[in-house]
Amino acid sequence: MLTSILDGFDVQPLADMKASINGPHRLRAEAMRCLFCKAPSDAATSVEHVIPQSLGNSQVVLPRGMICDPCNNYIARKIEQPLLAHESFRNLRAWYRIPNKRGRHASLFGVIPGLDIGVNFRIGQEGPELQLERGGDAAAIHAHLKGAGENGLTAILFPRDMRPPEREMSRLLAKIALEVFALRLSSASAEVERLIDDPHWDRIRRWVRVGDNADHWPFHMRQVYPEETLMTHPTSGDWVQAGYIIDLLLTRRREHYIVLIFYGYEFALNLGGPSIKGYEEWLEEHPGISPLIERLGLRLEAEADATRLIGQPSLQAGVDFDLAQRVEGLWDE
Numbered sequence: 001m002l003t004s005i006l007d008g009f010d011v012q013p014l015a016d017m018k019a020s021i022n023g024p025h026r027l028r029a030e031a032m033r034c035l036f037c038k039a040p041s042d043a044a045t046s047v048e049h050v051i052p053q054s055l056g057n058s059q060v061v062l063p064r065g066m067i068c069d070p071c072n073n074y075i076a077r078k079i080e081q082p083l084l085a086h087e088s089f090r091n092l093r094a095w096y097r098i099p100n101k102r103g104r105h106a107s108l109f110g111v112i113p114g115l116d117i118g119v120n121f122r123i124g125q126e127g128p129e130l131q132l133e134r135g136g137d138a139a140a141i142h143a144h145l146k147g148a149g150e151n152g153l154t155a156i157l158f159p160r161d162m163r164p165p166e167r168e169m170s171r172l173l174a175k176i177a178l179e180v181f182a183l184r185l186s187s188a189s190a191e192v193e194r195l196i197d198d199p200h201w202d203r204i205r206r207w208v209r210v211g212d213n214a215d216h217w218p219f220h221m222r223q224v225y226p227e228e229t230l231m232t233h234p235t236s237g238d239w240v241q242a243g244y245i246i247d248l249l250l251t252r253r254r255e256h257y258i259v260l261i262f263y264g265y266e267f268a269l270n271l272g273g274p275s276i277k278g279y280e281e282w283l284e285e286h287p288g289i290s291p292l293i294e295r296l297g298l299r300l301e302a303e304a305d306a307t308r309l310i311g312q313p314s315l316q317a318g319v320d321f322d323l324a325q326r327v328e329g330l331w332d333e
Contacts, residue, residue: 033196034068035182036075036209041068048072050179052080052172054093054100055262056243062179063186071209075175079208083168087159092227092263094122095160096241109133110158117141119156130156162223162265170217173269175208177258180246204271217274224290225264225300231309242309245292247318250327252285253278261292295321 032042048067051057067075083089084100087109092098094108107120117140118133132138178201185191195201206213231242242264249257249268255278256271268279268291282291293300293309297317301308 032065033193034071035066035178035192035196036071036205037068038196039068041065044068044072046072048179050176050183051244051246051260051262052084054080054084054098055089056098060183060246062183066182066186066192067179074209078211079168079171079175083164083172086165086168088162088164091158091160092162096227096263107131108158110156112141113155113157115140121156121158162221166216166218167211169267170219170269171208171211173219173258173260173267174204174217174271176246176260177248177256177269177271178205178208180248180258201271203273214274217269218276220266220268220276220279222266223264224261224266224293225309226307227263229264229300229307229309232312234312239306239308245296245313247292247296249279249282249291250322251278251282252325252327253281255279259291261290266290266292291318 032040034041034044042065044065044067046067046069047064048062049057050060050062084093084106090106090109093100094106097105099105105122107122110119110121111117112119117137119130120133121128121130123129132141178195181195182192185195203213207217225242229242230239232238233240243262245261247259249259251257257268257279258271259266259268261267268276270276270278286295289295292298292313295318296313296315298309298311298313301310
């Protein structure tokens with residue numbers, strides 16, 4: 001019986017080194033129907049990353065054929081691309097030099113205070129580059145700089161707060177949740193078929209692939225540790241920057257939540273419907289902890305020079321924690 005799922009703890013190392021505690025998840029697909037639209041997907045050629053590749057994930061990948069090409073392309077265009085282009089994720093990716101699938105780095109988005117003018121900053125082959133977001137702003141920025149005088153200074157603000165667009169973030173979390181389930185069941189074709197056919201999941205499935213069945217599907221968000229928190233690399237033992245953790249959580253209400261920590265920001269979404277009350281109750285019952293840190297056997301230590309995540313996430317620790325709370329099983333009985 002499934003009691004907890006930990007499907008990836010990827011890290012963004014300080015020297016462009018990447019690792020996953022559970023190793024590559026490149027399994028051969030046996031169930032050839034799409035997880036989202038349920039159509040035959042034997043001919044699918046695209047590779048589906050559970051967490052977008054442009055957010056640093058190169059390891060957690062669904063077996064080919066679990067997602068059809070049309071759904072894969074739709075999710076990329078309508079959910080992932082708008083989210084990655086938003087300044088919250090764009091500037092985090094640029095700040096920590098997280099490459100996209102082509103190995104390129106996002107530019108840092110900034111604004112000139114008092115003007116509706118956006119700029120982008122990147123490190124090019126010949127050094128730092130500062131460009132306008134829109135070419136049509138050239139005359140306005142020229143007039144502004146001219147008015148500042150020869151010795152005038154122009155400030156540029158680069159937003160670094162995490163406030164992703166709610167609709168796209170919610171749909172991305174829903175997509176990740178269904179794919180995490182499918183990945184854990186991928187070695188048992190009958191269980192994958194059950195996941196596809198069970199009408200219990202149709203509501204969130206449609207939220208991902210169409211997005212027309214709810215005006216608002218809220219998620220819970222908070223920062224549980226600083227962006228630059230360090231952890232030990234699972235193979236080298238070096239201190240590296242913590243990247244992401246994923247797990248599925250079952251509450252006393254028998255509600256399933258996907259919980260994701262990305263560079264210290266924790267997101268939680270209810271798979272059953274647009275409510276986060278059950279997760280808020282879980283936090284009230286377990287004050288001061290995260291389902292992806294203490295529940296999985298980790299602990300945070302704040303030192304003068306850095307915050308460190310001590311230990312390695314343990315699936316068994318999560319199982320034992322849930323059993324102690326008399327919560328057992330991810331599937332409803």
